[in-house]
Amino acid sequence: MITTNPFEVLSANLPLEPGVMQAYVVLMVLLVIGGTLLDVVHKKSAKYFFEKGQSLKKLARREVGGGEKVGIAVSTLTNEVLTSSEFENRDRRISHLFTMYGFIFFVVTTAILIFGLPAAEGGSGGLSALLWHAGALSMCFGGYWFWFKIRADVRSEGNEWYNVHQSDLFVVSLLLMATFALIWSILQAVTGATSMLSILAFVVFIAAATTLFSTILWSKFAHMFFKPAAAFQKKIAVADGSRDKLPEIPDLASAECKERYPDIPEYMGDNPPYMGLGIKREAPNHY
Amino acid sequence: MPTFVYMTRCDGCGQCVDICPSDIMHIDPKVRRAYNIEPNMCWECYSCVKACPHNAIDVRGYADFAPLGHSVRVRRDEEKGVVAWRIIFRNGEKDMNLLAPITTKPWGKHIPQLADAPPPSQEMRESQYLYNEPKYIRFDDGGLHTLDAAGLTLKTGVYE
Numbered sequence: 001m002i003t004t005n006p007f008e009v010l011s012a013n014l015p016l017e018p019g020v021m022q023a024y025v026v027l028m029v030l031l032v033i034g035g036t037l038l039d040v041v042h043k044k045s046a047k048y049f050f051e052k053g054q055s056l057k058k059l060a061r062r063e064v065g066g067g068e069k070v071g072i073a074v075s076t077l078t079n080e081v082l083t084s085s086e087f088e089n090r091d092r093r094i095s096h097l098f099t100m101y102g103f104i105f106f107v108v109t110t111a112i113l114i115f116g117l118p119a120a121e122g123g124s125g126g127l128s129a130l131l132w133h134a135g136a137l138s139m140c141f142g143g144y145w146f147w148f149k150i151r152a153d154v155r156s157e158g159n160e161w162y163n164v165h166q167s168d169l170f171v172v173s174l175l176l177m178a179t180f181a182l183i184w185s186i187l188q189a190v191t192g193a194t195s196m197l198s199i200l201a202f203v204v205f206i207a208a209a210t211t212l213f214s215t216i217l218w219s220k221f222a223h224m225f226f227k228p229a230a231a232f233q234k235k236i237a238v239a240d241g242s243r244d245k246l247p248e249i250p251d252l253a254s255a256e257c258k259e260r261y262p263d264i265p266e267y268m269g270d271n272p273p274y275m276g277l278g279i280k281r282e283a284p285n286h287y
Numbered sequence: 288m289p290t291f292v293y294m295t296r297c298d299g300c301g302q303c304v305d306i307c308p309s310d311i312m313h314i315d316p317k318v319r320r321a322y323n324i325e326p327n328m329c330w331e332c333y334s335c336v337k338a339c340p341h342n343a344i345d346v347r348g349y350a351d352f353a354p355l356g357h358s359v360r361v362r363r364d365e366e367k368g369v370v371a372w373r374i375i376f377r378n379g380e381k382d383m384n385l386l387a388p389i390t391t392k393p394w395g396k397h398i399p400q401l402a403d404a405p406p407p408s409q410e411m412r413e414s415q416y417l418y419n420e421p422k423y424i425r426f427d428d429g430g431l432h433t434l435d436a437a438g439l440t441l442k443t444g445v446y447e
Binding site for chain 2: 048058087088092165167234245248250261264272273274275276278
């Protein structure tokens with residue numbers, strides 16, 4: 001079952017041409033691009049990043065070269081984008097990674113499976129189908145963990161897990177899409193591609209996917225575009241010395257620090273010890 | 288002026304939610320970033336500003352130490368045991384860094400074990416002093432301490 005291309009089964013059993021499915025995928029891609037551009041215009045995020053960059057440039061102590069910028073972009077990609085290193089909370093990071101990679105695998109393999117239709121004789125795209133199911137499962141794991149544990153924990157004002165608001169548009173449509181993709185695939189194998197239950201699951205799957213990709217302006221979908229920009233700008237601010245208007249904390253044992261801040265050696269000694277963790281000893285629990 | 292959060296820096300970790308004494312720092316359920324739900328109730332204690340691991344929270348400082356249009360930012364490094372401030376005036380000419388200790392001993396290692404302290408004697412119980420009071424205000428060591436006794440003088444005006 002998990003190595004079967006569900007779109008191929010659907011196309012073979014129902015009067016649904018591969019061209020229609022391919023047009024749907026293209027439409028969703030266009031909706032994502034259009035929605036993101038609308039979001040950028042509406043929230044003025046591009047303007048914000050540009051103006052912030054200009055204001056920090058005035059405080060810069062040195063010029064960051066092109067090569068260094070490329071290095072910073074690569075480190076942003078490997079840390080913040082690929083491993084979600086900006087999350088302080090370990091559980092949130094793991095949950096986010098499961099959801100993110102699940103989503104990527106799911107979307108890419110959906111395109112491969114649909115654009116591979118009609119499948120050549122003998123080649124059924126087994127690996128892509130396997131990754132499609134694994135992606136949906138990974139999204140469900142990360143997403144439901146978030147929904148039942150992490151999200152409920154944040155909402156300490158008495159909002160239970162079953163309270164759904166418009167603000168949950170992104171995560172709910174994402175979870176419905178992944179869940180009903182799996183249910184649809186299972187029902188196809190168990191009850192047949194033309195059964196009522198299977199078609200119903202497929203309709204919910206498509207409705208959830210359409211909602212997810214067409215409501216970017218009202219959901220938090222666009223975070224995947226502006227978060228890397230924010231992380232990159234943060235690193236540039238450190239590299240050029242402006243430090244986003246934040247103070248510098250020098251080496252406390254250095255002679256320069258002792259001369260500039262005589263309070264430090266007076267109260268903390270010539271070689272201040274490592275003080276360990278204070279409030280960070282306990283993970284925040286949002287209460 | 289109350290706290291505000293730079294949405295692009297915040298990752299919704301919840302340190303500010305935990306530490307806010309007014310319980311007004313919350314996580315927005317949609318974007319999962321922190322925000323001040325009731326700015327009128329914020330007394331600008333800077334607890335959340337210092338606790339934020341991403342320096343995502345800011346406060347406009349009081350006008351008595353920096354004029355309007357300035358930037359006052361703070362970093363608390365608990366592992367080094369210091370807090371650093373940077374004040375930039377609006378014309379950019381004044382760019383001042385300050386550094387001060389916030390602890391002189393490692394965190395959590397030198398907590399007074401009050402349970403192990405000997406119980407007060409009957410004489411102490413009947414006296415007008417509070418528990419440990421003579422020791423801390425040092426009435427038992429030369430009477431009331433004054434500026435004169437300590438060789439200090441009170442200056443007038445604003446200290447430079």
